[in-house]
Amino acid sequence: MIIGTDIGGTKINFACVQAEEVSGGVISLKTPDNIQGILDVFFEGIGNLACQNNIKAIGIATAGTVDLENSKVTGSTGNMPDGYDSLELKKILKEKFSIPVFVENDANAAAFAEFKTGNARGHMNTITLTLGTGIGGGIIVDGRLLRGRTGAGAEVGHMPITPQKKRKCTCGSWGCWEAYASGTGYAVTAREMAEKIPVEKREGILKEKKIPELTTYDIISGLNNNDPFAIEVHNMWEEYLSMGIASLINIFEPDSIVLSGGMAKFINYEVLNSKVKERVIMQATLLLPAKYENFAGLLGAAYLAGEKFNL
Amino acid sequence: MIIGTDIGGTKINFACVQAEEVSGGVISLKTPDNIQGILDVFFEGIGNLACQNNIKAIGIATAGTVDLENSKVTGSTGNMPDGYDSLELKKILKEKFSIPVFVENDANAAAFAEFKTGNARGHMNTITLTLGTGIGGGIIVDGRLLRGRTGAGAEVGHMPITPQKKRKCTCGSWGCWEAYASGTGYAVTAREMAEKIPVEKREGILKEKKIPELTTYDIISGLNNNDPFAIEVHNMWEEYLSMGIASLINIFEPDSIVLSGGMAKFINYEVLNSKVKERVIMQATLLLPAKYENFAGLLGAAYLAGEKFNL
Structure with missing residues (x-):
């Protein structure tokens, strides 16, 4: 029995993992706004797990970057509290629980879960993308x-996909894939495209809302009503999405690319596949939905801990 | 002693490789236009090597793709003769010479040479780019x-770097990095930029030549004379170059990227470094010139054969 946990900007999830499955449900707690709180x-979350007295290791998936020794956080993201960017997770938890601890970045852990027991099982070369407010991989x-x-x-979210220095990315650079193909980018594209339509020609969802207030959700719901503008925006998004996916396929020639995260459920796989195939040299890479969503990170962290400590 | 060879579209090179060096010079023969000729x-090239009676293995770097078993060509490039795309190199040469044969793609072999004994020596994560008429990696x-x-x-040459479907790539897709940052792309950029300058404002090299006849060489020689148009074109090229390099750094976080090939010698490393640094998350990757140029492929193939057969 290994504990798998996932520390994100809004929630910290905990579960007991055994025989490649979550055993006894997932405990989900709100992420505090300071390090001591986290x-x-x-400690509270682990104390509430049914397996707490019978565990061999703890695997932690976390936002931010993790050192090569898989022991501590070495870089943070905007939604984590101050001081998180150098948190010695392994050291602190080993002292408290006296068992081996393995730390990995959450996107890496999620990819490992899809590879080990998810939809990329058996694919020795595979990439899992998380399409949300940003793009992780x-x-x-x-x-x-x-x-x-x-x-x-x-x-992978920070591959430049246009030489235009028009959209600034959260990383400080310009024209990153994430600035176009993430959920955030989706809404920006919608607003940019809407601005180009003369007021008298604005119809459907463009009549109902002011352009600066257009959200990804508006476009998606327009899409479900066959709104022509929404269809156009969505098509552009899938075009942007295909660019980064094609780069990854041309570089890695993977067996599969797994698409997870909040935006993944809006993908029309037939359309995306045809756009990607126009841009790649080798045609056999599969585009697949994720098997796990919210719990991929904790599962992957538990698997990685199991491999590392031969459990 | 291992024979290293490199089969390209214009030449086939041969050398004896020992103790991480070419021993006794390189034999270079013209590539015939048919398979039997190749x-x-x-056979002729190997027969003329001084080490021919004292070799343990043959390592072959080749244009085109090579199977996972490193035994045969599985895909060709436009400049190789018909039938090259399924050439059973290992089988044919093993029958003739009765020694182990190892086949690898030329860009892969070149990267391996730079990694083993070249300018990326000791860099466990490194990429070698070949900037010529195309971009290989x-x-x-x-x-x-x-x-x-x-x-x-x-x-890597086929990462899309613009959503614009304006420049078609040799691969059939649009907007590939290679279509902008290769030597071929360089000249196209020059012509596109020149067309935008009104006739009466065309000066320097733009007065001396018709736009459709502008070559990469013209711009480079203009650059050496501080021609303002040439400087602008070159700056744009380094911008395009920085985009693909930044993608690779953000994806691989390598120790180094080695720049080889005919176009690499025109790089201003100070300018390129500053453009790349604007686009990357982690800043430590070194941009380096290649140690080996023409003989990287055959050296790398010999090293790979040595590793594979424990020589």
């Missing part, structure tokens, strides 16, 4: 996680 | 070549 919640090359020089690799 | 030249992840599902990975 540790307290961590975890990459498996020949059955192993690609981590890079310090563990900060797989930042 | 094999004949191959070989990628080392944790000390091993990234090959993909069938051996056709590392096609």
Whole structure:
């Protein structure tokens, strides 16, 4: 029995993992806004798991980057509290629980879960993308996680997909894939496209709402009503999405790319496949939905801990 | 002693490789326009090497894709003769020479040479780019070549860098990095930029030549004379170059990217570094010139054969 946990910006999830399954349900607690709070919640969550007295290791998936030794956080993201960018998770938890601890970036852990027991099972080369407010990725090359020089690799959201310095990315650069193909990018595209339509020609959802207030949700619901503008925006989004996916296929020639995250459920796979196939050299890579959504990270972290400590 | 060879569209090179060096010079023969001719030249070249009676293995770097078993060509490029796309190199050469044969794609072999004994020595994560009429790449992840599902990975030249369907790539797609940042792309950029300048404002090299006849060479020589138009074109090229390099850095977080090929010698590293740094999350990746140019492929193939057969 291994504990799998996932520390994100809004929630911390905990579960007991055994025989490649969550055993006894997932405990989900709100992420506190300070480091001590996060540790307290961590101890509380583990204390409430049914398997707490029978565990061999703890696997932690976390937002931010993790060192090559899989022991501590080395870089944070905007939605984590101050001080999280150097949190010695392994050291702190080992002292408290006296069992082995393994830490991995959440997108990497999620990719590992899809590879081990999810929809990319048996695919020795596979990438899992998380399409949400940003775009994250975890990459498996020949059955192993690609981590890079310090563990900060797989930042696939930050491939530039246009030379235009028009959309600034959260990373400080311009024209990143994430700025176009994430949920945030989706709404920006909608507003940009709407601005180009003369007022007298604005119909459907464009009559109902002011342009600066258009959201991704508006377009998706318009799409469900066959709104022509929504269809156009969605098509553009799938075009942007296909660009980064094609880059990854041309670079990695993977067996599959798994699409997870809030935006993934809006993908029309037939359309996306045809757009991607126009852009790739090798045609056999499968585009697949994720098997796991919210619990991919904790499962993957538990699997990785199991492999690391031969459990 | 291992024979290293490199089969390209214009030349086939041969050398004896020992103790991480070419021993006794390189034999270079013209590539024939048919398969039988290539094999004949191959036998001739090996027959003329001083080490021919004292070799343990043959390593072959070749244009095109190579199967996962490193035994045969599985896909060709436009400049190789018909039938090259399924050439059973290992089988044919093993029958002739009765020694182990190892086949690898030329860009992969070149990257391996730079990694083993070249300017990326000791860099466990490194990429070697070949900037010529196209853009090729070989990628080392944790000390091993990234090959993909069938051996056709590392096609880094075909990352889309613009959503505009304006420049068609040799691969059939649009907007590939190679269509902008290769030598061919360089000249296209020059002509496109020149067309936008009104006739009466065309100066320097733009007065000397008709736009459709502008070549990469013209711009480079203009650059050496501080021609303002040439400077502008070159700056745009380095911008395009920085986009693909930034994608690779964000994805692989490598120790280094080695720049080889005919176009690499025109890079201003200070300018390129500053453009790349604007676009990447992690700043430590080194941009380096290649140690080997023409002989990287045959050296890498010999090293790979040595590793494979424990020589």
